[in-house]
Amino acid sequence: MVKKKYLLSFTPAIVNEPLTYKMIKEYDLLVNILRAEVSERGGRLLIEVEGKPSQMNKGISFLKNAGVEVRELNEYVSRDEDRCTDCGACLSICPADAFEMDKQTWKVLFKGDRCIACGLCIDTCPPRAMKLRIW
Ligand code: SF4
Ligand code: SF4
Structure with a gap:
């Protein structure tokens, strides 16, 4: 499956x-x-x-x-890596667990293959690093 x-x-x-x-x-x-x-x-x-x-x-x-x-779908949700400040605001809001904190580097990783394009992180991300280009 x-x-x-x-x-x-x-x-x-x-x-x-x-x-x-x-x-x-x-x-x-x-x-x-x-x-x-x-x-x-x-x-x-x-x-x-x-x-x-x-x-x-x-x-x-x-x-x-x-x-x-x-x-x-995956190609339509992306993150502008230059804009991301690793603030962590997206970590708790994502219903698909598409963000993970790397505990070694304290960087917030984006796992685009898990994203269901709900759009919640678009408004949550302070520097507007997340982009949803389909709606
Ligand atoms: S669009 Fe929704 S599912 Fe995709 S990364 Fe953002 S919050 Fe998570
Ligand atoms: S909310 Fe935006 S700036 Fe903050 S970690 Fe997530 S993608 Fe990066």
Whole structure:
């Protein structure tokens, strides 16, 4: 089993089609919707998907073939290392434990692969070192 996060973008023509539901049903995947947004320009869905790798690939291909733009999430949450002051404010607020204090150096490490893009650290970080580029 693998778990991955994706940002799905739907054009207005397909935003009302139950494509995510069909993917879940046909490819036996578990999907957790982390964030959703619909506007006149279409819709965006931030999801976490869990399942067998082969089924995951088939499910994602199904979405792409249906016209959904699919992007893996990790590349969209980043930290500007030059701005981070290792203040630690993000350590307790992150629901995904994506920050860790290195007890040797007292540096705050960012584990981007754990991030679920909730956005909480964006407002919490005093020097605005965290960047969420998808919403
Ligand atoms: S966006 Fe949310 S999950 Fe990601 S690092 Fe920030 S607080 Fe943690
Ligand atoms: S809140 Fe910002 S500056 Fe402070 S440790 Fe976290 S990322 Fe670095």
